[in-house]
Amino acid sequence: MANVAIVYYSAYGHTFELAKAIEKGAREAGAETRLRKVQELVPADIIKANKGLSYGSDLQKGLQEATLDDLTWADGIAFGTPTRFGSTTAQLKNLLDQTGPLWAKGALAGKVAAFFTGASTAHGGHEATILGLSTFAYHQGMLIMPMGYTVSGSSNPYGPTHISGGDGSIAVGEEEKRLAYEFGKNLAKVAQKIAGK
Numbered sequence: 362m363a364n365v366a367i368v369y370y371s372a373y374g375h376t377f378e379l380a381k382a383i384e385k386g387a388r389e390a391g392a393e394t395r396l397r398k399v400q401e402l403v404p405a406d407i408i409k410a411n412k413g414l415s416y417g418s419d420l421q422k423g424l425q426e427a428t429l430d431d432l433t434w435a436d437g438i439a440f441g442t443p444t445r446f447g448s449t450t451a452q453l454k455n456l457l458d459q460t461g462p463l464w465a466k467g468a469l470a471g472k473v474a475a476f477f478t479g480a481s482t483a484h485g486g487h488e489a490t491i492l493g494l495s496t497f498a499y500h501q502g503m504l505i506m507p508m509g510y511t512v513s514g515s516s517n518p519y520g521p522t523h524i525s526g527g528d529g530s531i532a533v534g535e536e537e538k539r540l541a542y543e544f545g546k547n548l549a550k551v552a553q554k555i556a557g558k
């Protein structure tokens with residue numbers, strides 16, 4: 362049985378929905394899973410004053426925050442972030458930037474890395490975010506598992522994605538959840554093989 366961690370940031374809740382679907386897929390494929398949000402960096406008073414941020418924060422209340430131990434525990438890790446100016450969020454990057462000691466020991470080398478994201482528009486930067494984020498895996502010596510076209514109906518070979526609309530009002534749909542779920546199943550299977558479990 363593989364250990365699969367889903368480590369993500371979500372301000373308004375969309376990426377959280379993808380993360381949950383990936384976790385469900387991995388779990389139902391037999392993996393032991395950890396669904397972990399990363400530490401918030403936006404000051405609490407700013408979140409409180411913003412309806413969307415408060416909503417997203419309340420949704421994820423009680424969920425455990427990711428630690429370096431979650432990364433070393435896992436055989437496969439799905440990293441998720443909303444797209445911010447065509448790139449990853451500071452919140453997810455903040456955790457990745459704490460992994461220097463793991464990098465120095467090669468502690469993440471040979472583990473499977475996968476990525477997912479969301480953006481408000483179709484051309485707002487999904488691919489740029491995933492490709493940019495994937496340099497983390499290269500430097501750590503991780504093995505990247507893309508979605509390819511392996512999941513029936515998938516149209517983003519880089520990983521599960523979502524388009525939330527200019528005002529963020531488009532919820533993650535059933536089809537997007539299905540793709541994320543199947544991706545989670547694949548991640549569990551690949552991680553199990555790679556880990557030789």
Ligand SMILES: Cc1cc2nc3c(=O)[nH]c(=O)nc-3n(C[C@H](O)[C@H](O)[C@H](O)COP(=O)(O)O)c2cc1C
Binds near residue numbers: 444446483
């Ligand atoms: C500061 C900021 C920058 C953003 N930059 C982009 C962007 O470059 N392209 C895009 O399509 N959406 C952009 N968005 C929109 C988010 O990616 C989108 O709302 C996403 O669905 C949010 O996911 P979440 O609900 O998990 O936080 C940006 C949002 C914020 C707050």
